[in-house]
Amino acid sequence: MNSEKVADRIKNRIRNGERFIVASHIEPDGDAVGSLLATVRFLANIGKTASGYLPSGIPRRYEFLANEDSFLQETPEEDFDVALILDCSSLDRLDASFVRFLKTRGVERIVIDHHNNEEPFGELSLVRNNVSSTGEILLSLFEQLSPSAITSDVASPLYAALLTDTGNFSFPNTSAETLESAARLVRYGAQPSHIFTKIYDELPVEYLKNIGVAFHNMEFFPEFGIMFVSLPRDEVVQFDPSFDFTEGVVDFTLKARGVKIGALFKQMDGSFTRVSMRSVESIDVGQFARSFGGGGHKNAAGMSLPLSLEESKSFLLRQLKKLL
Numbered sequence: 001m002n003s004e005k006v007a008d009r010i011k012n013r014i015r016n017g018e019r020f021i022v023a024s025h026i027e028p029d030g031d032a033v034g035s036l037l038a039t040v041r042f043l044a045n046i047g048k049t050a051s052g053y054l055p056s057g058i059p060r061r062y063e064f065l066a067n068e069d070s071f072l073q074e075t076p077e078e079d080f081d082v083a084l085i086l087d088c089s090s091l092d093r094l095d096a097s098f099v100r101f102l103k104t105r106g107v108e109r110i111v112i113d114h115h116n117n118e119e120p121f122g123e124l125s126l127v128r129n130n131v132s133s134t135g136e137i138l139l140s141l142f143e144q145l146s147p148s149a150i151t152s153d154v155a156s157p158l159y160a161a162l163l164t165d166t167g168n169f170s171f172p173n174t175s176a177e178t179l180e181s182a183a184r185l186v187r188y189g190a191q192p193s194h195i196f197t198k199i200y201d202e203l204p205v206e207y208l209k210n211i212g213v214a215f216h217n218m219e220f221f222p223e224f225g226i227m228f229v230s231l232p233r234d235e236v237v238q239f240d241p242s243f244d245f246t247e248g249v250v251d252f253t254l255k256a257r258g259v260k261i262g263a264l265f266k267q268m269d270g271s272f273t274r275v276s277m278r279s280v281e282s283i284d285v286g287q288f289a290r291s292f293g294g295g296g297h298k299n300a301a302g303m304s305l306p307l308s309l310e311e312s313k314s315f316l317l318r319q320l321k322k323l324l
Contacts, residue, residue: 030164135161152189159190225260
């Protein structure tokens with residue numbers, strides 16, 4: 001079934017449904033949070049009952065978008081017609097309790113995403129990997145469903161979704177259509193200066209400390225154009241024990257002259273490391289990450305490795321040399 005037919009079926013399901021639960025991936029980023037907030041509010045504006053599921057809560061960087069919204073942090077007892085799963089490419093990226101909820105309660109799953117999704121897990125899956133963000137896909141759907149329901153408190157989180165997933169409209173995924181979408185969101189009431197300031201200029205002290213730790217532990221391999229930065233758990237645990245303030249740290253690696261691939265290693269424990277990767281336009285780290293159980297986009301991806309911090313760095317360096 002082609003993308004437009006899937007979109008039509010999703011719109012009909014939204015029109016005909018009554019009770020929706022909206023979720024996204026673990027460790028939610030700006031696109032995940034913005035898309036979830038906007039969808040819950042939009043559904044309420046068109047007369048639906050909608051609950052957002054955020055087991056870890058709103059990351060502090062995006063709390064300003066939440067206003068007085070409340071969210072489920074545990075799987076609910078009540079029934080829902082549809083689960084809208086946003087910005088998530090696989091069941092493995094969902095909270096484990098929520099996956100059990102979906103399977104035991106038999107809730108219909110609708111997936112809306114812009115990542116490469118090799119194993120669709122929704123009854124309906126709208127995946128457009130040539131679009132900047134899930135927020136951009138949702139804007140198009142909302143405009144077709146009910147433009148008058150796109151109030152400023154729907155437009156603002158969607159704008160944040162576009163802004164963060166394009167690196168402030170600087171990544172290669174920023175298209176003319178993306179910029180046109182951003183302009184429409186401003187017309188719906190989003191305030192670019194306010195949103196930019198809250199996300200990029202009012203940084204938590206913990207975030208700045210993580211940047212310092214990561215680049216204190218920098219390793220540069222100039223002959224390959226590879227830069228590694230690391231967050232050893234024992235250096236971070238005193239001020240950021242849950243690694244809540246690390247989104248975007250890896251982006252700074254590409255600001256160094258000569259770097260083609262940058263990677264941030266987060267030591268979750270002695271034998272488990274999370275890796276975030278960035279690359280210049282010509283190098284596909286998304287496909288690379290998928291080959292090791294991860295995922296993402298061509299120039300922004302990640303994976304989890306059942307290895308220590310040092311083992312993870314050695315492993316990744318060996319594999320990246322083969323890629324280059």
